[in-house]
Amino acid sequence: MATDQASRTSGDPVALLETIFRDAFGTVLGDAGRDADPLVRTGRNPQFGDYQVNGVMGLAKQARTNPRELAGRIVEAAAGALDAIAEPAEVAGPGFINVRLKSEALAAMLDDFDTPRLGLAPDADTRPIAIDLCGVNIAKQMHVGHLRSTIIGDTLARVMERCGRTVHRQNHLGDWGLTIAMVLQELRDRKADLDALSLDDLDAAYRAAQAANDDADRAKQTLIRLQQGDDELLRDWRKIIDVTMRAVYESFDLLGVRLGPENNRPESFYRDRLDAVVEEFLAAGLAETDQGAIIVRFPDRKRPLIIRKSDGGFLYSTTDLAAVKYRVQELGACRVIYVVDARQRDHFRDVFDAIRLIGWDRLADGDTAQLVHVPFGSVLGADRTPLKTRSGENVPLSALLNEAIDRATTEVRKRAAVPDSPTHDLSDETLASIGRAIGIGAIKYADLSSDLVRDYVFNLDRMIAFEGNTGPYIQYAHARVCSIFGKAGLELDEDLRRLGPYVIREPAEKTLALALLRYPGVVRDVAESLEPHRLCTYLFELANAYSAFYENCPVLKAEGEARRHSRLRLCHIVRRVLADGLDLLGIDAPTRM
Ligand code: ARG
Numbered sequence: 001m002a003t004d005q006a007s008r009t010s011g012d013p014v015a016l017l018e019t020i021f022r023d024a025f026g027t028v029l030g031d032a033g034r035d036a037d038p039l040v041r042t043g044r045n046p047q048f049g050d051y052q053v054n055g056v057m058g059l060a061k062q063a064r065t066n067p068r069e070l071a072g073r074i075v076e077a078a079a080g081a082l083d084a085i086a087e088p089a090e091v092a093g094p095g096f097i098n099v100r101l102k103s104e105a106l107a108a109m110l111d112d113f114d115t116p117r118l119g120l121a122p123d124a125d126t127r128p129i130a131i132d133l134c135g136v137n138i139a140k141q142m143h144v145g146h147l148r149s150t151i152i153g154d155t156l157a158r159v160m161e162r163c164g165r166t167v168h169r170q171n172h173l174g175d176w177g178l179t180i181a182m183v184l185q186e187l188r189d190r191k192a193d194l195d196a197l198s199l200d201d202l203d204a205a206y207r208a209a210q211a212a213n214d215d216a217d218r219a220k221q222t223l224i225r226l227q228q229g230d231d232e233l234l235r236d237w238r239k240i241i242d243v244t245m246r247a248v249y250e251s252f253d254l255l256g257v258r259l260g261p262e263n264n265r266p267e268s269f270y271r272d273r274l275d276a277v278v279e280e281f282l283a284a285g286l287a288e289t290d291q292g293a294i295i296v297r298f299p300d301r302k303r304p305l306i307i308r309k310s311d312g313g314f315l316y317s318t319t320d321l322a323a324v325k326y327r328v329q330e331l332g333a334c335r336v337i338y339v340v341d342a343r344q345r346d347h348f349r350d351v352f353d354a355i356r357l358i359g360w361d362r363l364a365d366g367d368t369a370q371l372v373h374v375p376f377g378s379v380l381g382a383d384r385t386p387l388k389t390r391s392g393e394n395v396p397l398s399a400l401l402n403e404a405i406d407r408a409t410t411e412v413r414k415r416a417a418v419p420d421s422p423t424h425d426l427s428d429e430t431l432a433s434i435g436r437a438i439g440i441g442a443i444k445y446a447d448l449s450s451d452l453v454r455d456y457v458f459n460l461d462r463m464i465a466f467e468g469n470t471g472p473y474i475q476y477a478h479a480r481v482c483s484i485f486g487k488a489g490l491e492l493d494e495d496l497r498r499l500g501p502y503v504i505r506e507p508a509e510k511t512l513a514l515a516l517l518r519y520p521g522v523v524r525d526v527a528e529s530l531e532p533h534r535l536c537t538y539l540f541e542l543a544n545a546y547s548a549f550y551e552n553c554p555v556l557k558a559e560g561e562a563r564r565h566s567r568l569r570l571c572h573i574v575r576r577v578l579a580d581g582l583d584l585l586g587i588d589a590p591t592r593m
Pocket of ligand 1: 174
């Protein structure tokens, strides 16, 4: 009995309740019940309990019985198992079941949660995942679109790594298409010194080449010669790549994303595989010749996918077919995730369908890999059109980042000048690094916290505000929790389990505890749904729950040692969840602000 009791009170309450209610559904309705999802949700209103089981109504409909009556029978069947962790459950409304945890059970769950993994067990599935991100085009500045792909892709990778997965970050650099051929041609015409090239020179050359439209044919010729392996062209091509990538790596560094040369799988990586792609589609009878080009047709749409042009050249899509094959069959990825601009929706639909036709999504274990496009919207300027500089060009990434850092650093210095502020005694260098963390954090958080497919307006004032659902607000909440430990004479990362059990009595303590316990579920949910904004919303809610707790429940001046220790331990997990959550978003968590 004792061990049963212990295992029944440990772990994630939602998972626990799911098990209990699945069993109860089964007891009442047999297999049909056991297979149904009990739909356990965190209660929105504490008045109605901590959790709600919403799965009864659907089940009653299927079984053609009265939902309230069915809910009553299920509550009865669950009562025994539920007793260890909850007060007697109640049926409400049309057939909801409300569950309120016992406070000792809540304390035990928090105790379990208080480990370095913060309650998040590694996935049972250990197969790798591939994420296509960044995808900068060589010979052009990295702009805000690539910023989004990089930030979102890096976050998804971190979340999956946190779930114990191996993630292959694939930077599909555009280095093998017409753009780079145009620039190459233009620079050769100018007899430019390629060893003394800057990114601005490349940009200028690209614009000049674009303006001289009549040169398109020559650029195409250059591209074909490059793709055929012309030595001299290849040498110049490498120089252009070097210049571009140096700036790209600087941006990665500034952004704090986990990406480097080891993640590069540029278009040219697949160049020797393109012939075979076309051959295999032809051999399988899935491609046909159409006015000299080779195309794949789909049963359900007019638009075919061109995989070889009539001049013999390969396309963006041919490369992507080769890339999916590589990722599934060589890397063994069971999910291949593309974080790419929403405007490429049709492209990925066609590529994925072509892959399914030929069966290259088949894994060695016989399973089918999941191919997903995670589309994202555009970043708009104040005039609600895609962000451009005054002269009408794409805004280079570094300009945005540097402006955010400047603004944040100014604010940090201003605050530090106030005599009793927590940052007053910090060196200028430290203040600058805090400003950098806030500036970058503000941009990243703003990007990740809205629905990905929606366009959003780039508004630095709003992003950098210390109030509202912003990066700085979450960072600030974290810094505030940190300050308590200094005052209590404790180290930030000290193991506080020795302070004794959690004692959860006040409503604000309970709300905070329930919010903390949601964390592992939220992380898994982001890994599944590929929607980072859910993590942002969660962190915002947690920071708010912490504020309410802080206002209502004195920590250092709590009445009695047991209560004081319990509250310190609560602060301790709040701090770690905020820091861990920010880290998943790729955002630093300064300990003072
Ligand atoms: N270079 C492309 C662009 O800027 C993005 C690459 C996306 N990845 C891919 N596998 N197609 O539009």
